[in-house]
Amino acid sequence: MTYRRGAAAAAAIASLAFLIGRRRRSTAGLISAVAPDLRRYVPLIPRSILTADWSEVSRPPAAGGRLLDRLVPRGIGRPITIPGPDGADIPAFQYDPPGRQRQSGAVLWLHGGGMVIASPWMDHGVCTRVAEELGAVVISPAYRLAPEHPFPAGPEDCFAALSWLHAHAAELGIDPQRVAVGGESAGGGLAAIVTQMAQDRGVPVAFQALVYPMLDDRTVLANRGRDVGRLVWNPGQNRAAWQWFLGHPISPDEPRRYASAARREDLAGLPPAWIGGGHDRPLP
DSSP, X not given: OHHHHHHHHHHHHHHHHHHHHHHHHHHXXXXXXXXXXXXXXXGGSOSOSOOSSXXXXXXXXXXXXXXXXXXXXXXXXXEEEEEOTTSSEEEEEEEOOTTOOSOEEEEEEEOOSTTTSXXXXXXXXXXXXXXXXXXXEEEEEOOOOTTTSOTTHHHHHHHHHHHHHHHTHHHHTEEEEEEEEEEETHHHHHHHHHHHXXXXXXXXXXXXXXXXXXXXXXXXXXXXXXXXXSSSSOHHHHHHHHHHHHTSOOOSOOOSTTSSGGGOOOXXXXXXXXXXXXXXXXXX
């Protein structure tokens, strides 16, 4: 039995070494575009995240979310539910800064995943750090995902979370004039959309933190060069995610308000935004 286990482990290690070696050869010409301190992680990046065929796409197991109670330090976070726009509850996580003794600001943090995969538990580390270092309450909702729930389901869930945060400001001990919205990738795009919805619907937002945000469906139609997206988020994945989210193929015209944040022409009155980008992603 010991021999069999050892042989199986050796085979697994050999297979992993082969795959990593092949990955290194296929990306060797692109490594120079990656920051030196990150290059050693390139071979570990999954080859494909999304494909054009939804049946081939896998989501993180639901069990991962149930492990959050073991991961979240006491006093930092806890699972909650928020009333959704269609009457169904939205699962979410609330992170309270430890030792807080006065009113604070708040952050609505929206997870990434191309609008189609992932969940708030994957951003536990980010949300915990924001709560601890900024002394702010963080709310991170599990918004509905495409393709089962295309636009406007996700944005409306996120706006419902923002509205709930404001409605419970006194209970949460937050200043409603110091509420920021942020997220990475799809979450950054949703943060920009929610901020636009908030302005139009009279809900205050103080700041936007948009980390390599998924802002513009028209990136699908643009030629960004053959090396863009080779390492992480490629043009095919970008197209698939946008089409699943919008519910139809991408075209130069998208008449629905809030479907794509970058299509908004009048930006007057929107709060300040910090936008971070990456060399390898065909975003925003």
